[in-house]
Amino acid sequence: MLRQSASLGSQGDQSGRHGIHPALFYGMFALLLGANALSATALLMAPDIARLLGGQNEMVLSAYEDRLAQMRVEIDRLHSRNYAQAGDINLQLQDLSQQQEVLLEQHQLVRALVSKADQLGIASVTLPEAPPDDLSLVTNLSGNPDLAATAASVTRMMDETQQAMNGIAVAATQRTDSIVSELGRLGIELDLPAPELDGVGGPLLAPTDGAAATSPMIEDANAVMEALLLYKAARQGLELAPVHMPITGNFRQSSGYGNRKDPFTGGRAFHSGLDFAAPTGTSVLSAADGVVSFVGERSGYGKVVEVDHGNGISTRYAHLSGYLAHEGQQVKTGTPIARVGSTGRSTGPHLHFEVHRADQSVDPKPFLDAGKRILAMLG
Template sequence: MRSQASFGRNDKGSRHGVHPALFYGMFAVLLAGNALLVTAFLLSPDIARLLSGKNEQVIEAYENRIAQLRVEVDRLHSRSYAQAGDINLQLQELAQQQEVLIEQHQLVRVLVDKAGELGIETAALPVHDVGDQALAPRTDGNPDIDATAAAVAQMMGETQFAMTSIAETATARADSIVTELTGLGIPVALPTTLDGVGGPLLPPQDEDDASAMIDDANAVMGALVRYKAARDSIDDAPVHMPITGNFRQSSGFGNRTDPFSGRRAFHSGLDFAAASGTTVFSAGKGVVSFVGTKSGYGNVVEVTHANGLVSRYAHLSGFLSEVGHAVNTGTPIAKVGSTGRSTGPHLHFEVRKADSAINPKAFLEAGKRLLALLG
């Protein structure tokens, strides 16, 4: 009994522990001394990975850092200082910069999401050398306003860098696509402005940071819209391989020794030897305009593309499409065979313009370069 009573008294005593007021006081002291230091550790590492394939996770972490900076700015406002005049002015400017940073980041997030949909990952942002003491308190114990302002300014510069990187990447890719397709004789029409732009003509006003930032964001979105139009134009051209798997090119475009007559003759396409029944795919987006037989070609499928080009697939063993069907790049349209004037199962692939055959090799090679460009 004495032992149990003693045990009960010890248990009761242990529950008193550290007094809550003392505990929270200690916690407040630790928080005040380390809030800025922790922010310094968080300030730079994630932004370097902002658009390197982990967009969503890194943006979330970046938003947490912005929220932490906002807490720090609010905390600075709540402190009392002897030199109230100059410091209050600094705090007001710092709060305004913080609000601009938040708006800027919201715009960047929209642009990052749009760029991600188009397969664009901007270059990694520079890793700044931010030491452990960057946001440490001054020797008098007060937080360093200048260091906090520098941190906000740095993050604004980083988000601006992200916007610039997106625009440069989108513009460079759009220009490369236009160059490739123009070289094939395919004109590419790109929008010059964003859709839905208008309003009354008013005299200009003095710009603030927010309006200039919105103009920058609109310019980036314009670059993304142009890139999307350029990228979509790739699918309208027959530049993709119409066959995959185990195959080889067995004959090229141009004059060759005819396999039946033994004399020189013109070959109007590329031949790809493959097993009978191998699936044939549309080389680009378009509409099936012919399904049937043609002299010398055997079974044929033709697809007419938006730019007026026609891709022809011949010597087929079977059809997987009908006239009028809308097809995309990679849509199965037929099966490899050996019908018509053929020595064995293979796909004869042609590209035609104004009813004349042109070399498909230039189209397929351009397609390979464009696929590499798009990653």
């Protein structure tokens, strides 16, 4: 017993002297840490693991599917809102594009009308600047398109173009009315074209989708063109009226129409025209469009040229020194037809100018005064 106890004590002392191998020690330590980590993870995931292991996987999947469905609905709602906004913008852009096309067409019409007005001497109407070929969007401070501002810009340009059209019509109508009024006081009625028939009617029916609508712009343009055509006819009628001065340059009116002291007898005598004292050789002009009806001499008048202006109205130019026109010649207002002289019963070089209506002389002064007012109005 004592020998066995001593042997065991000797083995214990030997084990104490040698200790635990290091590799074994670190292996056991690593195993302990791994076990602790697994235990902590198991504790954290215990509810889900328990449900999955307990047959509750259908509930978990259903919850995920519900969340995904909710997110899908939210995304669809956002997309729908964006699409609606984008659709609204597209509709507004489409409207602006259509307005721009109308504006360009309107601008082209006004340009043609202004060109026609310029040909007729209506130069007081200015054409707005041409709109851009491409629709230019106005942007706000954030850089996004400001559709309201862009629409307002397009509307403003359309209003300016419409005002130009109205300005042409107003100018043409006012000038036509002035010419008609001035000549009317002289007993001259212009043969103006009758306005187009404007009778309209029909049953009252509901509007039809897709049916073409009458363009107010075209109607306005037609109205402006009608005003220009009336003005053109009035101008043509004006050229047939002897209201233009028959002489230019250095001259003065030396005698009026009516009773006066006769320069040769000293007694009262009737003077059938206006006298314009001027140097010999000064050009004598036709007071209106017409046809030269007589070239020659008449008693008391000396050398004479007479022009027939139609509608029973003619003019006589007397005491001439020479002729520049011949019988049957078509002449325009301002055409040189003779030269100032002192032939016939005359005290010095001057032009004797008469206006005849139905072969009876009338006072030329109201004609020439009306012409001055009309020319001042025409600019």
